[in-house]
Amino acid sequence: MTDQTVPTTAAGEAATARGEQTRQLILETAMRLFRERGYARTTMRAIATEAGVAVGNAYYYFQSKEHLIQEFYARTQTEHRAAAQPVLDRESDFAARLAGVLHAGIDVLTPSHEFAASFFKTAAEPTSPLSPFSAESSGPREASIDLYAEVLTGSTAKVDAELRPQLPELLWLAYMGVVLFWVYDRSPGQTRTRRLIDGAVPLVDRLVKLSRLRVLRPVTQQVVSLIHTLRH
């Protein structure tokens, strides 16, 4: 805990130091091997050997094997944003924007399905820096939440005023749910996940719009108040 040891330059730092090349070399090698053999079957020794460095050297740049994955997060998030941009530029309907962004996320993840499943256990541990809720993952997480804020702000949807500020984070949470479903999805090409998105988005769209309705306002307020309670 609390060992902010010396170098291990955080993800996208400037880091003009000599070793930056080595860092990139190790990272590229690791990513390639992870994709080729899966996370568990890729050993640190293999990464080091293929990169032409000593095992210990990999640990100079990355605190652990798990930390090599953090780069995967950052890249995935960047790709997700890029893949979602056309939809955000084109659509103004809330449901269309949300579905587009969710599908874009799965598009980006699809090539890594096997790899993602094998390292998912690591990310799931509450104490892990790789947990999507951890402080270490706050960068990609906030970028991702921003994406859902944009889904909302760029849309023509009218949303209950109290619910609106909470919605981006709720949508991100729903996205986490979709990813969870996707990780467990064993159907060929993860078509079930696609069906989940196509089925759930109109539902969310409907509920969001109904949130302003007389009968449902108490429910909406109950939801918002629960969120506030849980945030402390």
Place this chain on the structure above:
Amino acid sequence: MTDQTVPTTAAGEAATARGEQTRQLILETAMRLFRERGYARTTMRAIATEAGVAVGNAYYYFQSKEHLIQEFYARTQTEHRAAAQPVLDRESDFAARLAGVLHAGIDVLTPSHEFAASFFKTAAEPTSPLSPFSAESSGPREASIDLYAEVLTGSTAKVDAELRPQLPELLWLAYMGVVLFWVYDRSPGQTRTRRLIDGAVPLVDRLVKLSRLRVLRPVTQQVVSLIHTLRH
């Protein structure tokens, strides 16, 4: 894969063979050490030593360190059922029954919070036999779903006819969500999880009752149809 090797008698089997005592001894020792030191810090060597057997002997009875946990599932489920019984006998109101059962679940889990957090990563892996969705966990899972069927059948709540058959599994899924929240809950005594239950139950109660309402019937049908789609 597919190595249904010789003995390793499944959880609650008859198993009158000689080694049954040793099996229980190893299991009790493991459970004690897991609780005392946490999962990660308990080594197989320590379990073996404290139980007075050789390391290999533990592997004669349990395929892996992870498999020692499966017993924990079965026990937790049994205790949950027992702890929930008074509430099921006493209450007839749906919300009261649901809240009672959920709180009973967390009551039972509370002493093992640290341990649960440390082995959660293992259970989260899609391919793991410990995953709550796996075939190996079907026993405890179905027992747990039955519990939520009973929450519903013993209650006076009137539920949409199409939604009703899906509800026990949905409630179980919600319970999984509560457990997930609980695992990540770092607040002292996991009071946030308690607040989640107390906040979410009235909400679920309200939604279930509203499910029969004119305005919401389409939404209800949409939910049911989505469930059917995802089930194939």
Place this chain on the structure above:
DNA sequence: GCCCCATCTTGAACGCGTTCAACTTGATGG
């Protein structure tokens, strides 16, 4: 030209989960 020293690199060593060939035990039946 030389030394200094932060930066980078090395690989043997540690403790872990897991495996396995070899050994012991004790009920069975001749």
Place this chain on the structure above:
DNA sequence: CCATCAAGTTGAACGCGTTCAAGATGGGGC
């Protein structure tokens, strides 16, 4: 009483992630 053999038990050995004391490198001040 002994031979048999499935059931149970052993601990050295393997490959893994990780650590760390020791060494190599090379730009900057003198």
